[in-house]
Every structure is written in C-alpha cells, then in structure tokens.
Amino acid sequence: MRNIILTGDRPTGKLHIGHYVGSLKRRVELQNSGKFDEIYVMIADAQALTDNFDNPDKVRANITEVALDYLACGLDPAKSTIFVQSHIEQLTELTYYYMNLVTLARLERNPTVKAEIKQKNFEHSLPMGFLTYPVSQTADITAFKATVVPVGEDQLPMLEQAREIVRSFNGLYGDTLVEPKAVLPDNKSCLRLPGTDGMAKMSKSLGNCIYLSDSADEIKRKVMGMYTDPNHIKVTDAGDTKNNPTFIYLDAFSSSEHFERYLPEYANLDELKAHYERGGLGDMKVKKFLNAVMQETLEPIRTRREELEKDISAVWEMLKVGSEKARGVAAQTLAEVKRAMKINYFE
Helix, strand or coil, X not given: CCCEEEEEECCXXXXXXXHHHHHHHHHHHHHHHCCCCEEEEEECHHHHCCCCCCCHHXXXXXXXXXXXXXXXXXXXXXXXXXXXXXXXCHHHHHHHHHHHHCCXXXXXXXXXXXXXXXXXXXXXXCCHHHHCHHHHXXXXXXXXXXXXXXXXXXXXXXXXXXXXXXXXXXXXXXXXXXXXXXXXXXXXXXXXXXXXXXXCXXXXXXXXXXXXXXCHHHHHHHHHCCCCCCCCCCCCCCXXXXXXXXXXXXXXXXXXXXXXXXXXXXXXXHHHHHHHHHCCCCHHHHHHHHHHHHHHHHHHXXXXXXXXXXXXXXXXXXXXHHHHHHHHHHHHHHHHHHHHCCCCXXX
C-alpha cells in the first residue's frame, strides 16, 4: 500500500505557534523524510465557511495568510500538493454519500464538535454544515486515500469518526476506502499548547496567540506578559512548572543548544525547572530566556514570509496548480465509490 498524507487547516486567520508545534512542524519533517509517496495539504475554506458563512471575504483573505505561513515554514509545492478545498467539487459529493453512514446522535456525541459548538455559542442556532464537519473531513481524507493524518490531540475524535465511516462503507460496499491512522507530535508538550494567558487552548478568538508572522517586538511583548504561576510572588517562592505556560513553551521549543547560547549556567531545561520549583529563580529571567528561544525559532519563518509577500500572484498560482492536481485524484476516488455503490449507471 502506498503511504499518503492528508492534512490541512481552516483559513480563519494567520497560523500561530500552536499550529506550528501541534502539526505544521511535523508535516514539514514528514514531507522531507522521503517515506511518503504523496502528501496533500488542504486549505479547508469550505469548512471555514460553516461558521463564517456571513463573512466570506474574511475566509478569502485568510487563504493567502495560511498559504504564506505554509511556505514560510517549509512546505514545498514540489514535494507536497497544496490545494483549496472548495475547488475540489468531488469532496462535496462524497460528503453527501457518507452522511447516510452516520447518525445525528453520533455526530452530536463527537467531543471535538461538542466543544467547538459551545465555544462558538452555537447551542441554539447550530448550522448543519458545522455539525457535519466530521463527515466532510472523512471525504477529504478518503478522497486522497490517505493512510496517515498528522493531527493534534483535540482532533483525535474527528479521525476516529472518519475511521468509523470508512469501516461502515467498506462493510456495505466492499473494500474501497482506506482507513487512516493518526500521527501525533513526538513531543507531548506539543499536543495542546496553552495560550499566553494560561487558558487551556491557544485561540485566535481569545487573543492569546503568538503568530508565526509576529514581529520581534510583538513576540517580546507577548512573552514578557505571559501568565506564569500566580503563587510565585517572590523570587524565593517555590514555583510550579507543570501548569506554567512559560515552561510548557520551553518544553516545546528549547534545546540544549539554546541553553549553551543564552543561559549557559544551566545544562538543560530539567535544571532550570528544578531551580524554579525549589525557589530562587524569578519569572523575568525565565521569560527573557524564552524570548530568546522564540526569536531564534520564528525569525527565519518571518523573513521567508516577508519575501513571499512580495509576489502574492505566485502564491495563488501555486494553489491553482495544486488544486487542479488534487481534483484529478479526488475524481478517480469518487468514480471508484460510485462503482462500489452501483450508481455508475452510464459506464
């Protein structure tokens, strides 16, 4: 069996460091590993419209932002097919067929959907397109016969539902669809990066993000204003590192080389944590170190992005070419699905 990746993001704004450590960095590593036959990266604008249906201009503008972030982080159109979801019309037809394989009650039980319904205040006015998001995602994955889907921990229920739909389809119509597997970030601290305000999730709507495109000054301002341990009032106080965003970010981003360059009095992060936990280490020193780490990590991404912004037409041409290729692949899968369902009447 061929090894194929399908991954992507909803274009609801610029991508932030939660996206980077949660999936984007891993995508680039997988892309460059040479272990995969095909890699498809989707800008999920149709899914973004399910809760931005009254503001399509926002979604349109954010397609550019997401594409720029992809390229700046190292996704390469020569190795990965980057495409726009709404221009693959076969995905809509697959979604329609798959809706018959899942019940309303099962969709309403999906933990990821339930959490997002609450977050977006959709309890009493839920768009049907939003509720059927897991079915649409199944169409995206199966259209390209993806064997691997890199996801964050919060997306695991979505992938499990896709696997259920695949099993139901194959059970009814014969082995046609490929059942995908999840790939989580290697670093456990990357599974769910908290916001700079200490909230459980980094979110654009909560304003607690550090964006990949932030300037050096913006990064410094956000890092120095980060939530830490509210009980660590004096430098001499013992501090908590487990629920402290500054240390969670250091888990995700820092390396031994960073300590050699910016904080040589500590051999590694374990030593820094031990000092903070026993007392005698101030938050300001930790934040200054974190700022240095974040600046070094994000500066090359920001520089590449600024260069790409000089020719936006080339970015859109890349998306057009990728979408044309993706459409051809999806059309082949749709033909196989219709054949399996015996609705290929005119073949």
